Amino acid sequence: MALVTTKNMFEKAFQGGYAIGAFNINNMEIIQGIVEAARRQNSAVILQVSKGALKYAHPKYLRAMVEAAVAETGLDIALHLDHGPDFETCRDCIDYGFTSVMFDGSHYDYEENVAKTKEIVDYAHARGVVVEAELGKLAGIEDDVKVDEKNASFTDPDQAVDFVKRTGVDSLAVAIGTSHGAYKFKGEAKLDFERLEEITRKLEEAGIHNFPIVLHGASSVDQKSVEMCNAYGGKINGAKGIPAEMLRKAASMAVCKINMDTDLRLAMTAAVRKALAEDPAGIDPRGYLGSGRDLITELVEGKIKDVIGSADSMK
Numbered sequence: 404m405a406l407v408t409t410k411n412m413f414e415k416a417f418q419g420g421y422a423i424g425a426f427n428i429n430n431m432e433i434i435q436g437i438v439e440a441a442r443r444q445n446s447a448v449i450l451q452v453s454k455g456a457l458k459y460a461h462p463k464y465l466r467a468m469v470e471a472a473v474a475e476t477g478l479d480i481a482l483h484l485d486h487g488p489d490f491e492t493c494r495d496c497i498d499y500g501f502t503s504v505m506f507d508g509s510h511y512d513y514e515e516n517v518a519k520t521k522e523i524v525d526y527a528h529a530r531g532v533v534v535e536a537e538l539g540k541l542a543g544i545e546d547d548v549k550v551d552e553k554n555a556s557f558t559d560p561d562q563a564v565d566f567v568k569r570t571g572v573d574s575l576a577v578a579i580g581t582s583h584g585a586y587k588f589k590g591e592a593k594l595d596f597e598r599l600e601e602i603t604r605k606l607e608e609a610g611i612h613n614f615p616i617v618l619h620g621a622s623s624v625d626q627k628s629v630e631m632c633n634a635y636g637g638k639i640n641g642a643k644g645i646p647a648e649m650l651r652k653a654a655s656m657a658v659c660k661i662n663m664d665t666d667l668r669l670a671m672t673a674a675v676r677k678a679l680a681e682d683p684a685g686i687d688p689r690g691y692l693g694s695g696r697d698l699i700t701e702l703v704e705g706k707i708k709d710v711i712g713s714a715d716s717m718k
């Protein structure tokens with residue numbers, strides 16, 4: 404039993420009109436919380452590691468824990484680098500046994516993004532690893548880079564076709580109105596589904612069939628977690644995410660990978676705050692971290708079952 408790439412997962416998800424959840428991991432409790440949900444729902448899952456996570460927990464630790472999860476559950480699990488900033492980071496993760504890497508060159512000009520992505524695709528494909536790239540700029544905060552709403556730009560469908568052809572990437576993250584973090588919309592939530600449809604139509608016309616699209620910044624910012632945080636001393640105001648029905652619609656289209664981190668952070672924080680507040684004399688980390696882990700399981704199970712639709716994708 405070994406880690407798998409996302410190739411087979413995406414083929415099935417595209418055909419089946421659902422998406423695979425890609426959840427950010429930073430420590431053992433988060434990994435266990437997600438994997439337990441995937442096990443209960445018999446679902447394939449992607450565990451992804453940001454640059455910040457690589458710094459917090461060495462990739463060797465993360466890989467070893469994820470491999471333990473595969474051995475325990477027998478599930479299809481891909482270990483993915485999220486927003487790889489450069490060739491070196493992507494190469495290191497490939498060399499550490501990741502099965503998928505993202506190179507995020509969206510902040511470079513177009514030709515530079517093409518050239519850098521291609522270099523990583525060549526290195527990865529020679530080693531059986533798949534690559535996700537990004538075109539268009541999402542608003543919000545990614546690692547240290549903050550893009551404000553007016554500097555965000557949606558993905559151009561013609562450019563997407565040219566990009567996929569020239570780089571040979573395996574999947575593409577697009578900008579259609581989602582953003583990273585807990586504050587996604589000031590007013591009404593809105594995604595550009597026509598653009599998403601046009602990207603797929605143009606790819607199909609160019610002979611690139613069933614091409615998997617990735618949606619970043621897809622947390623729903625569940626009010627239950629926000630309220631729980633605030634009830635136990637948190638101060639989270641005006642947070643707003645992507646409504647579940649929009650994610651369902653995206654998953655039914657070409658979106659095969661849906662990225663969520665903020666929702667997990669909120670759940671973990673809410674549960675830890677509550678556990679500490681309710682047991683002021685408690686000092687056992689297994690108590691409050693265990694509560695965080697349980698709430699992550701509950702949250703991820705709900706996403707798999709009711710939002711992204713990947714339940715029983717292991718069959």
Ligand SMILES: O=C(CO)COP(=O)(O)O
Pocket residue numbers: 427485486582583584585618619620621622623662663664665666
């Ligand atoms: O896209 C993400 C990680 O790459 C996470 O998005 P959220 O901030 O919406 O959870």
Ligand SMILES: O=C[C@H](O)COP(=O)(O)O
Pocket residue numbers: 427453454455456485486544545546583584664665
């Ligand atoms: O894309 C951003 C993810 O939420 C990861 O966040 P991080 O860089 O703080 O680990």
Ligand SMILES: [Zn+2]
Pocket residue numbers: 486507509510537540541545
């Ligand atoms: Zn980006």
Ligand SMILES: [Zn+2]
Pocket residue numbers: 486545583619620662
């Ligand atoms: Zn992202």
